[in-house]
């Protein structure tokens with residue numbers, strides 16, 4: 105397929121040009137085609153005359169020939185929907201330029217020039233939320249990955265680093281606050297009620313880290329003293345009225361700054377660090393140098409409106425963006441194929457930070473749950489790609505769980521193999537070698553090899569091969585020797601039919617089944633297709649505990665008996681392994697139940713074994729409630745489906761619910777007692793109180809299946825008594841799935857209480873769209889017509905439709921109506937916000953792993969989308985890959 109983009113003329117209409125983005129691009133960009141840019145751009149000046157409907161931008165670039173590149177006289181500047189209003193070289197208007205599609209191409213006579221291009225943009229018409237856009241009357245930017253080209257013509261690639269001077273002017277009443285990267289160097293009043301500010305960022309950066317914010321904002325200020333004694337001024341900017349909910353974000357920021365100094369030796373490098381909260385945002389947050397821009401949901405939190413999970417989300421994302429200052433900004437990426445260089449590493453850093461701030465084992469379990477529930481399915485589906493991809497059409501589609509979460513796991517494995525101290529030496533070397541540079545994943549691996557003293561030759565396969573390795577284990581016992589026979593398979597993925605074995609670090613322990621003790625942990629590295637490891641001193645066949653702490657992102661087939669799993673669930677001294685045994689017990693049982701291979705007797709025996717293990721979890725006084733809460737969570741529908749070659753979502757859901765009902769009936773009084781005990785704990789953010797809230801709602805979730813009447817009463821009481829959002833939302837979630845009068849009442853009460861708070865209203869939409877209520881699909885249809893629903897706000901769209909797309913029951917309605925609804929959404933959203941629209945394709949893309957009836961319906965919806973007249977590059981790429 106080809107594109108015919110109308111070349112714009114210098115006096116063309118900027119609004120017309122914007123439509124060009126909607127045309128599908130056929131261009132595949134390949135990692136192997138990387139070439140350095142022909143020019144260096146050491147300095148950039150940007151001058152903005154701000155207006156919500158009309159902003160004029162003059163960009164001045166100091167360019168000089170790049171000695172490391174092929175000599176050229178042509179300066180190719182990316183643009184997206186821009187029209188050059190004037191083009192000057194060394195101060196003189198020139199006409200030695202042409203358009204190449206959306207890009208501006210200027211021929212330059214010499215080796216060093218000043219290039220000045222003026223453009224005009226309409227932020228109010230920017231519904232993609234990339235580039236400069238208006239949100240709630242304020243103006244803000246989002247430039248990663250390729251949004252800067254929607255603001256100014258520029259070499260919009262991460263290996264072109266410049267220092268920026270920014271000047272902006274605008275109406276003082278409308279935009280009392282004017283922010284950009286770095287330090288504010290001057291400000292003043294202008295004519296006609298305007299004012300202006302100048303900002304200078306001394307650190308060279310790629311264009312994707314540029315940011316500007318202008319609006320009527322209030323600020324919470326604080327300060328941080330760095331380890332070398334420099335005082336950094338901190339500011340969190342929000343809409344008036346939200347300032348009281350920024351305390352947790354500020355505490356999280358200060359904790360992150362301190363932690364990065366202590367654990368990674370990284371000090372902050374500017375006098376100012378600002379955060380701005382924006383309610384219309386495509387992702388979680390953005391690490392622009394010295395001016396992080398956040399989705400409001402990762403800044404605002406107080407007990408009345410935010411759950412414990414929301415508090416953790418704020419802490420984790422604040423840390424993540426702050427940590428990017430070193431892993432991403434000081435050392436950035438050479439090209440977008442290296443995205444995991446900054447994202448995988450920064451996710452690992454934020455995970456380790458959160459482990460240190462709260463319960464380390466619980467955080468590890470949560471991270472593994474996300475990996476297995478989101479990344480494993482991605483790795484086994486049509487969109488599977490290595491953490492360092494080889495080709496893409498639209499880079500926004502590669503901000504994936506694979507690049508982020510598997511990327512973090514891959515670096516975590518290096519840390520496990522090296523040990524934390526040696527790993528830290530490798531990180532130090534990486535920062536030292538590449539500070540101020542645009543680096544590659546290979547640079548990172550080399551620095552860890554050299555600094556930590558590891559040989560990562562074969563380990564590099566983790567960067568190039570997609571797919572979740574599957575490890576099979578068999579324990580053999582003879583005399584006093586236990587032998588582990590291990591084998592691995594890396595499954596084929598699209599474009600990668602044949603795989604090589606990867607090094608898999610596995611922590612193992614062998615338990616004596618009489619004494620429930622082991623002789624110490626071993627770290628085995630399985631780096632061949634098959635290998636065996638022997639251990640002496642075992643008079644009896646030991647119980648195997650493997651992949652303790654989840655040292656490797658693999659799936660394990662250990663063929664452990666139900667009795668041994670019950671043993672490990674109750675006795676293992678590694679909390680993760682204990683959780684794992686509990687999960688495995690349930691997964692094995694449900695797999696057999698869904699396959700129909702269970703006799704009535706075996707089904708009952710399996711249920712009894714699980715009830716016994718769960719009963720032990722409920723009764724164990726040595727467990728804290730946060731951990732107990734984790735052990736109570738049943739494996740998700742997504743993870744269960746992942747265990748089956750072809751999944752029947754209806755059958756999985758039915759079996760999972762039936763098991764839950766049986767467990768709840770077997771343990772009803774225990775669950776009621778758990779709920780009562782936990783209800784007596786007063787609200788605070790202590791681990792104990794948070795644990796109490798967690799098990800309280802878990803108990804209700806079980807009882808809702810076993811005794812709906814009782815659960816409705818208890819949930820209604822919890823709802824009424826709630827003095828915090830965790831209890832209130834937990835109760836409402838349970839009620840939303842029940843067919844009871846309390847449901848209607850609580851939903852109405854919740855809406856009326858919080859109708860002025862968008863983040864809480866998002867929860868109200870989500871709870872209904874994700875509920876197991878038999879009419880959830882009709883509820884979603886009605887909610888789409890609600891006056892508070894809008895396609896223009898990504899948080900609201902995700903609240904309704906993402907919750908629905910992961911609803912294990914309603915989305916998979918056997919007649920395909922759920923699939924149709926998501927396809928309709930994609931088609932309607934794509935012209936407005938392609939990035940967000942494309943994120944709804946993966947739920948439909950799983951069709952090959954779903955039973956034939958539903959698979960046909962899903963595929964038909966993908967084909968309907970593919971047949972649309974105009975599709976964004978984002979959605980087109982995802983649909984094409986999903987059908988292929």
Ligand code: TRP
Pocket residue numbers: 246248249386387388389390391424425447500503
């Ligand atoms: N770099 C951001 C992060 O991980 C991700 C991000 C924010 C992003 N906004 C985006 C990626 C828009 C693509 C498009 O912290």
Ligand code: ZN
Pocket residue numbers: 424428446447450
């Ligand atoms: Zn990031």
